[in-house]
Amino acid sequence: MTDIRAHLDALPGVDPRAPLLEVRDLHVEFRTRDGVARAVNGVDLRLNPGETLAVLGESGCGKSVTAQAIMGILDTPPGHVTRGEVRYRGVDLLRLPEADRRKVRANRIAMVFQDALSALNPVYTVGFQLAEQFRMHRGMSRKDAKQRAVELLDQVRIPDARRRVDDYPHQFSGGMRQRVMIAMALALDPEVLIADEPTTALDVTVQAQIMNLLAELQQQRGMGLMLITHDMGVVATVADRIAVMYAGKVVEEAPVHDIYARPAHAYTQALLESIPRLDLKGRPLNVIRGLPPALTDIPSGCAFHPRCTYAREICRLEPPPAYRIAPQRIASCHFVREVLGV
């Protein structure tokens, strides 16, 4: 059990004082026949132990691709990381040999996927798929590994785990299946958990259960949780910090309460205004006009300018710099002051 851990701790460049996970200037592009799609264009993120960072954005803003690049499971080709760093405790994973990187996966950084039905292999029992990690990474026997699988299912509170370990994914309900997915990600006690829209495929009541379970497990284990979502309601309840992404960039980053109280980026503000609110019942909803840009053709300057109500000439010409507006707050908008109303 300690072999892989020891090996990972001895990786060159491990710095105990470095942030748990740090993404710097990450660029990912997809080279397809129709041209190059720039899915991620300079993302900076940072995650500390015990912290929940929500990465928020519309579909196609590059949040899932960022997660896959961190995990090193991009489909290559067509996906390529063209620039940037992904540092786990100071070690740049992108420069690590594949064999070492594979050990980081699941052991140190694990991932929960959106749709557990398609993310689990349909022809193997959940027990097999859970036990597999103990057998491959820890060299356990089939029997011991299965015992651990039962314990894991117990931990994510699947009733009657001893019997259900032999069931196939399709025999579970949506919520239970997502619990299996979480159990699988937590199997090897990772320090970082990336959850890519973990509740999108679920009923609202079940969503809350799953989010609570994730939050609880994170507290118990002191993991860093990177929660990728487009659901602002989910974010408000569990996240410590929020990074808002648009067209492959983080446009605003802030502690969760600040962002809801006073958004600093025109896009964040527009997102918040597009949430239906009970006290504004009867009035037309402020939706963001237009569609997110095609990644093969990202607008010049600030990518949000064609849809922005604040936009002026400068937004089309110059990409906005990242303004540090408070110790933990960054916003990349030419009109930060106007948006904040100061």
Add this chain to the structure above:
Amino acid sequence: MFRYIVRRLLQMVLTFFGATFIVYALMFANVDDPLQALAGDRPITDSQRAVLEARYHLDDGFFTQYWHYVSGLLTGDFGQSLTGRPISEMLAQAWPVTVRLALFAIVIAAVIAVGAGVLSGIRRGGAFDTATLVLTLLVLAMPIVVLAPLAQLVFGIQLGWFPPTATRDANLYELLLPALVLGTLVVATELRVTRTSVAENLRADYVRTARAKGLAPKRVIGVHVLRNSLIPVITLIGVDIGALMSGAVVTEGVFNIPGVGFNLLRGIRTEDGPLVVGFVSVLVIVFLVINLIVDLLYAALDPRIRYE
């Protein structure tokens, strides 16, 4: 599951009667004078003709004849060939030969198809994939009536690597060339299905999960992708076994192998109605049983499928 099997068996009974009826009707319509065919060039006297007509129920109507035939079939009596030999005896001699040939062919075809299909599915668009694409197109385009004599001529006679014909008790080496030729009937499709299936499954979400679990590529493909990819392939191989047993007509004819196809061919040429119908009836049963087994196997491979 049990109810499913029972229902399938009942369907098989209907299919069996339907198929034999059609074959019987076709043979009935085809034969103009079976007695003359039986006698060959010799003249038949009227009294001989009367005796024979009574023996073979030839003076009855079509449905009565069919009824006689089926009732014989159900009691295990396949009747006699027009050559006078009991058809059950001919079946007993021919079937083992064909089963051996067909199984040998399917094993060769499946090994090649799955092996090459997985490789080209993993590296789509690569040199190996392109090469197999060209080869499979070539094989698909080459009808077996051309390929079989060609292979016999080149490898059997000119190069002398294999014996050009095989006997009833042929060993595997003697059967290798005919089995290869027979296998070409199915190998191309099986290969293409394997390739597509592997390529498709490689893009599946569960593969991404497997990679996120830090599994080595060998395990991701060998364990996770392979089992899913083989589900359609195994189904296809199963159906192909049936196709090969009936498709052996040309191959057995060319290589002179006294199997089912060989007998069937001779029966058709000599207008031997009882022989053809007898052999086809057994073929139908074999086909139906294999299909049932394939469907059950399908459920065993894919846990999502449960038959009610």
